[in-house]
Amino acid sequence: MELKTAQAGTLESGDIVIELAPATGAGIEIELNSTVAYQFGEQIKKVITETLQGLDITAAHVTATDKGALDCTIKARTTAAAVRATGKDVWM
């Protein structure tokens, strides 16, 4: 799917900023910067990847700046960024 650069989320505690850009290689690449990287780094990447795949995005460059967001927040921010990047509304 065609992607423009787009982002969603804030740097508040408990939130995450997801920035989506066209893929530079194959598949979904995630650059994660998280305050809870030791305990939840893999889980955060997994939620982002699954959320994007669920929206039929199989290749993207993701920059994620996490301030301890819960999975539901990560999913919501990733979805919002994807909608902005693709122009395709998933909530209609």
Place this chain on the structure above:
Amino acid sequence: MILAEAKKMNKEVFNEKNLVKDGTQKMDALKKSPKLATLEEAIKKSGLKDGMTISFHHHFRGGDKVVNMVVDKLAEMGFKNLSLAASSLQDVHAPLIEHIKNGVITSISTSGLRGKLADEISRGLMDTPVVFRSHGGRGSAIATGELHIDVAFIGASSCDPMGNACGFSRSENAKSICGSLGYALPDAQYADKVVILTDDLVAYPNTPNSISERNVDFVVEVESVGDSSKIASGAIRDTKNPRDILLAQTAAKVIVNSGYFKEGFSIQTGSGGASLAAVKYIRQSMIDQNIHASFALGGITAHMVKLHEEGLIDRLIDVQSFDRVAAESIMNDPKHKEASANEYASADEPGSATHALDIVILSALEVDTEFNVNVLVGSDGIIRGAIGGHQDTAADSALSIIVCPLLRGRIPCVVDKVTTLITPGKSVDVVVTEYGIAVNPNRPEIAERLKAAGLNIVDINWLKDRALKTIGEPAALPFGDKVVGVVMNRDGSVLDVIKNIAE
């Protein structure tokens, strides 16, 4: 006859030549005290050598200027292999990293570490582990000689040329005030040499004094010893966070219904927004039920001073003034007493105030299902706090209440096992979270009273599970094999060790 008696006593006979009479007006003569020196002169004259122990207090908290100033000077003078015995260290002490790398400082003992210095030490900066002691434990260790201080460097808000020093100043030149000098008093009493640094050199006599000239060897006038405006920062800021306010209100309900809320009770609040704010919410209950506290202890805040001035708290016992209002109160109010670390919280001091303490409200980074508390090491394995009086007050009080949110971001505060053991669960009675209140099974009578008052009492295991349900299962921290810190209990035994965090 005189000579014979003198010989029997192994004494000399009086010689008039040894009697010096000085007719100078004393206010002029006293300005030339032999104790006045520059920092470099004081260090030289103190006899400080490589390998010795120097000490500092942390009453200026984030505004402290003395540690960096003195250690910079010691580095410049070529000292190596010094032990730094601080009552605590803050973010502002990051420049110590370079002095550790250069071998000027090779060991540290403190109550806590924060900021970049804590981060580097957690990753293995030092070869010798940092020794962490509670405030009462440090006082004991100094008094018993376990922690021997060769030269104490004490920042004071006023001092006369003879060394009478205070954490406040009555002169119009007052620059930086910190209030109580409680943590510096054991250093002043027991260190071999004591250097006072002050930014307000006042006329003799600077009375009522906190530190006596008898304990002071050198007085050094400097531009500034600290920034008072930065005292009420970090862990002791006044909270506006709605969750902290909810926790404070709940803690106040626990106090009022605990069975200890009686005429003449005593209370302490530890650092942390919610525990400090709890005082605001017990005030109305004190007025409504006509109940007065005999004393409030510890880090004294503006809230405590207000209740004291309203007649709700009779005395204030102050080892550390947490804000400017408290610092001014201790100067002006004889019922606001300065206490040394030993008088405050030492286990081996029968008269220490914690032994007379009914209720303490404390914060926590983590509490586990055995009620053990960690206030030192973050859930990311990085040191980010201080033992403070946590161990001391929890152990000695009749009722200890821990106030913490269930989650900080995605980090759980109620866990299966604390990252680092600081306060043993046996001394922890009640844990207040926004999801419910857990009471130590050792204290069933308190659980009954709180239930009868309609408070939401839950099992601590339920709190832990509730946290995990929200955040998922955290992965284990990547600890290495190097010991970077040793946690002492207040009785001098070793409680736990802190390992380095590996990248």
